[in-house]
Amino acid sequence: MEAANLFVAAGGSPAPEVSSSSPSPHGVVGSTPGGAALAGREQPFSVFAVLVVTLLVLLIVATFLWNLLVLVTILRVRAFHRVPHNLVASTAVSDALVAALVMPLSLVSELSAGRRWRLGRSLCHVWISFDVLCCTASIWNVAAIALDRYWTITRHLQYTPRTRRRASALMIALTWALSALIALAPLLFGWGEAYDARLQRCQVSQEPSYAVFSTCGAFYLPLGVVLFVYWKIYKAAKFRFGRRRRAVLPQPAKVQMKEAPHEVEMVFPSRRHGAVAVQASGGSWREQKEKRAAVMVGILIGVFVLCWTPFFLTELISPLCACSLPPVWKSIFLWLGYSNSFFNPLIYTAFNKNYNSAFKSLFTKQS
Secondary structure (H helix, E strand, O other): OOOOOHHHHHHOOOOOEOOOOOOOOOOOOOOOOOOOOEOOOOOOOOHHHHHHHHHHHHHHHHHHHHHHHHHHHHHHOHHHOOOOHHHHHHHHHHHHHHHHHHHHHHHHHHHOHHHOOOOOHHHHHHHHHHHHHHHHHHHHHHHHHHHHHHHHHHOOOOOOHHHHHHHHHHHHHHHHHHHHHHHHHHHHHOOOOOEEOOOOEEOOOOOHHHHHHHHHHHHHHHHHHHHHHHHHHHHHHHHHHHOOOEEEEEEOOOOOEEEEOOEEEEEEEEOOOEEEEEEEOOOHHHHHHHHHHHHHHHHHHHHHHHHHHHHHHHHHHHHHHOOOOOHHHHHHHHHHHHOHHHHHHHHHHHOOHHHHHHHHHHHHHHO
16 A cells, blocks of 8 residues: 655655656555655654654554453453354454554654665565455454354354354455465565565555455455445344334333343333333343344444545555545555554454453453
8 A cells, every 4th residue: 555654744844755656556455655755854753743653653552452352361261262252363363463563564664754665675575465464354354253243143043053163264264365365466476566676665566457456355345245244134133123022011000120031021100000011022132132243243344444445445546547645645544444453352342241251350360
């Protein structure tokens, strides 16, 4: 991806630019850029630039630690050694790698004038490969979680625990295999070059055919999957919840509330009968669980779309119209996409009380 130098833009007027070739097609997540190299001395950072750097460092640290905490919890709690927690673990691995291997080097590139790459060709290839691999895997893991929730809600009789384990293992394997194919294709098949020694530029291959292949495989295809899946989840949930049966029963004047593991009876006062009990059917426990799952998937998909759409929309349009956004906006879109790795663990743990209990017990044992 081509991203700009946020800190030169924030720190004052940049040094004169050396003209470069016309805008070229961009690659997938994590390319680094540099449309131009800046000549002369680098300008000192402003207070705003220092604040931006501090916030990005905090984002990197928080993303890594939160995903690491999720992984440690899943490994230590035996109850989490099953679906869907293996999908959550796969997502946490990809997001932790984004924070550990991709974001720090992207920040180093941001801090250099003109986003020049001074770390050599080999490290450039390693960084670009991990960038594409981890970000693509993170995106496809979101799609896998959405598919698992969809099958759980719509096919809970056929989607047995054994079938679910096999499906989740297959989805995890396909996620990482496809991500590796997209990341390593330029190196394996000579599909363009990531490092330009003359311009000191490190970025994803700019070959037009690879740009289309990588952006579609890394974002637009999983985007279509998650949007279709959530539309189906919404329709199924609306149909199931709309058909919930309720019984109206006369009760004594005293207001009561009874709860059972799979049945909930709520009582409301009534002038005519003293009280009216609204009793959910025996499947209400499952329906409530499915409703929470549907809400979680909706938020996960919504945040995913908000974080990555601006960047990939730019990456697709720019090579087609031979136009380019201001560099500072490219950097903003890049880091907005990276921030999705921070939000993922927050979302799928916030809707699971077991994670909160596991976190507390984990820290209690360590103290």
